[in-house]
Amino acid sequence: DTGVSQDPRHKITKRGQNVTFRCDPISEHNRLYWYRQTLGQGPEFLTYFQNEAQLEKSRLLSDRFSAERPKGSFSTLEIQRTEQGDSAMYLCASSLVAGENEKLFFGSGTQLSVL
Amino acid sequence: RKEVEQDPGPFNVPEGATVAFNCTYSNSASQSFFWYRQDCRKEPKLLMSVYSSGNEDGRFTAQLNRASQYISLLIRDSKLSDSATYLCVVRNTGGFKTIFGAGTRLFVKA
Numbered sequence: 001d002t003g004v005s006q007d008p009r010h011k012i013t014k015r016g017q018n019v020t021f022r023c024d025p026i027s028e029h030n031r032l033y034w035y036r037q038t039l040g041q042g043p044e045f046l047t048y049f050q051n052e053a054q055l056e057k058s059r060l061l062s063d064r065f066s067a068e069r070p071k072g073s074f075s076t077l078e079i080q081r082t083e084q085g086d087s088a089m090y091l092c093a094s095s096l097v098a099g100e101n102e103k104l105f106f107g108s109g110t111q112l113s114v115l
Numbered sequence: 116r117k118e119v120e121q122d123p124g125p126f127n128v129p130e131g132a133t134v135a136f137n138c139t140y141s142n143s144a145s146q147s148f149f150w151y152r153q154d155c156r157k158e159p160k161l162l163m164s165v166y167s168s169g170n171e172d173g174r175f176t177a178q179l180n181r182a183s184q185y186i187s188l189l190i191r192d193s194k195l196s197d198s199a200t201y202l203c204v205v206r207n208t209g210g211f212k213t214i215f216g217a218g219t220r221l222f223v224k225a
Binding site for chain 2: 033035040041042043044045048056058091101102103104105106107108109
């Protein structure tokens with residue numbers, strides 16, 4: 001399968017713990033996005049990478065959140081000192097075509113539950 | 116006000132019906148527009164791009180009205196398999212952020 005893959009699929013953690021998620025984009029894609037989605041809402045933009053450079057971060061991304069894409073391939077999203085409000089589906093997407101017709105391809109997501 | 120707004124529905128329609136969804140966006144500088152489909156507990160998938168002149172893909176027709184800042188999706192001859200949430204998506208000029216609406220739920224029943 002050469003689509004976007006995310007790991008783990010599910011994560012249950014206790015409040016205050018740190019968690020890290022991984023995303024492997026489609027291999028030739030140079031753009032990578034992280035989104036967060038809660039029930040009944042659309043995906044909310046968190047951050048974006050062009051190759052290894054993090055070019056934009058949402059105001060939603062508090063200091064407890066950090067994302068990296070060290071070699072311009074896979075990316076990690078870390079949440080420190082998790083809170084119950086962090087419970088959500090974390091989606092990664094990648095794209096190749098720049099400009100008006102950029103199309104995002106999503107992974108299956110990581111479902112985070114903070115107890 | 117949200118940047119992209121959609122009627123959450125649900126729309127309950129019988130098979131074979133025609134159904135239309137609208138979406139409004141607040142940023143007049145928005146550049147690109149899309150409809151994505153999301154099945155329950157699955158990731159969003161691109162359904163179609165929306166072009167200024169309007170475009171069609173089989174039973175699906177998308178239209179854009181820049182003056183009124185809305186996008187529409189028309190589904191003809193609805194199938195049971197069309198049951199999903201339809202997400203309106205906008206990409207703004209000068210940035211890389213792609214903004215999703217909250218989605219419109221569609222249920223097609225036999």
